[in-house]
Amino acid sequence: MHEEQRQRAGHLLHERGIDAALFASPASITWLTGFAPPVQTGPNPFAAAPPLLWWDGSHFILIVGDALAGLAAPFAEEPDGAVVAYLGYTIEAPIDSASHLRKALRQLWSHSPTSRPARVGVESWALPAAVGGLLAATAANNSEWVNIDNWLAPLRAIKTAEELAKLCENFRLTDIGHAAARRATVAGVREIDVWLAAKTAVEAAAGGRVPMGNDCVVGYRAENIGGWPIDHLLRPGDSLIVDLSTIQHGYWSDSCATYIAGEPDARQRQLHQVVSDALALGAGMLRPGVVAGEIDRRLRQYIADAGYPVYPHHTGHGVGVTGHEAPRLTPYSQEILLPGMVIMLEPGVYFPGETGVRLEDAFLITETGAERLTTHDKSWP
């Protein structure tokens, strides 16, 4: 699993003269290993540190608290993979997972190839300072410490077939969530009720818990672009932006539709039409070689030419082990679309405090164009 990712990363690191590396960002670790810890109630409080991944120049060693050992186990089956689990919670003695992790790391690094002077890469913004100190004192002793934060992010933009399957499983779930949200959007219910309809449909279909974002906001909110659902009541004719992501296998989906409690008025129909057209315009531009920023400019211009206020957010973004990643469809973006990228497009028009419409689809960039990965119904009756 994820061998291709490790090969790409190893190639980059060798190319840049890195002899060994310590990864600590959840995105890097999931991308390199396929391992994804659950996120819904936060990190395991009995692990001294988040999962870490040590690359000794050829092998990748995943270091986790024992509560995650079962989930991490498949990685030990990889020819270039290994798992080290350290004691977290116990009833036998006061909890001291820091000591157990320290011991495990010392043991790991005691026979490290970097005992010789070497360049050791570290994800310094995600790595705990205590682990960094230990690394400096053992494996990286007499070594040069190189910050490799975000080095892997550009490599992640092109998805493998394995990643595409994980993404598509998530897009299937958000499609299911949207169908339920569409049915649940009626006058007299609250934002949270629509959200719960989507959440229930998603988890019932998945047969298990699924972390879910992003927005479920009624048009009359002062900040009606995004936000978590609360107890705002839907009145007849209110618009509701429903922007759904799911996370399965550490991969995200994304998607957005706008529903109406009852019947839209003429102005809302116009908004919906212009946003639909902008989305279609963007979809038609997706092909290898296009500059991401150019799509952004064209869609903004389209909305402005139609006489509407231009959305203050991006036109789109990549999606993978994070919900928003390269390539970014933003005014500054010089990124070139390439086959294998998975792109979200999400134009919108907002009148804060009144109403708003956003529509979002996912696309795989193919050799000749793009293929839509989301199938949720965004039309209005």
Added chain:
Amino acid sequence: MHEEQRQRAGHLLHERGIDAALFASPASITWLTGFAPPVQTGPNPFAAAPPLLWWDGSHFILIVGDALAGLAAPFAEEPDGAVVAYLGYTIEAPIDSASHLRKALRQLWSHSPTSRPARVGVESWALPAAVGGLLAATAANNSEWVNIDNWLAPLRAIKTAEELAKLCENFRLTDIGHAAARRATVAGVREIDVWLAAKTAVEAAAGGRVPMGNDCVVGYRAENIGGWPIDHLLRPGDSLIVDLSTIQHGYWSDSCATYIAGEPDARQRQLHQVVSDALALGAGMLRPGVVAGEIDRRLRQYIADAGYPVYPHHTGHGVGVTGHEAPRLTPYSQEILLPGMVIMLEPGVYFPGETGVRLEDAFLITETGAERLTTHDKSWP
């Protein structure tokens, strides 16, 4: 908000000769400030670091990515509080929240009282190495670095009235979740369906999203003590352990009951009786001055004397900004119960692959005994 916590912490730090401190663990930060970022889909990917809290010897400065600025804002109203927000996501330029945080921290520390030689405390297991490096290079230059990991944990055991109100709001939600789970436990549904009934009841009552743990496991699972609900089907007579936590305002609840799909058999009734009796025995022992480990021993002995296998987990634990914290009701625990502690008791009996029963209540230790905070119905018809 949470002034008493900051006073307790300041007192401890001064007492131990600490002149300034950088907190990074989510538990410390919530406890000191009342600020609690959402957790359901993980940390904000556009913030360079998790929320940080700098104590300059008298004031507490909360440092967050701008996406959390609104949620953090109330802390700026505190007489000893301030908030620094740095740019995370923008469409104007490539995302570089690390530079923005670095700049914000340099500015903060440039007029720090610790420019003189000082002892600077750091939560080194939660602090990003990059931030630690910056601290060492600026505020902590010529200073001694002292690891203060877990220093606050013992202070957190005694709850303030403000914390008790937050905890009780959560216990009320888990009570609601249990009532729904009890109704939903019938033959023919799956673990996830019961879970969704509880989740829906909790979020509908809260009028918003609520992170929820912990277990929803049918008796015939090989590991039937705990685990997330999946698609295991409940057959007539199957037992289902439902262990629920919610997180509101950064505070956790906890609770457990065992339900039966249909009618329990005679053996299950015996299990339920012995676990009920063990819970009542423990509840009767709760009062100031009792050693936590003694309650643990008594309950284990009670289960063993009744001829059942003794549960492999703790007998109980404190609950607050984490789901499991001091005091711990474990064999080794020498902790003394004190008024203001909030304690979970959760004896159980398990026959892996067959059936199991666990029952759990929360108690506030009062001046003379204990008061039950959970009110969910754990009885069997």
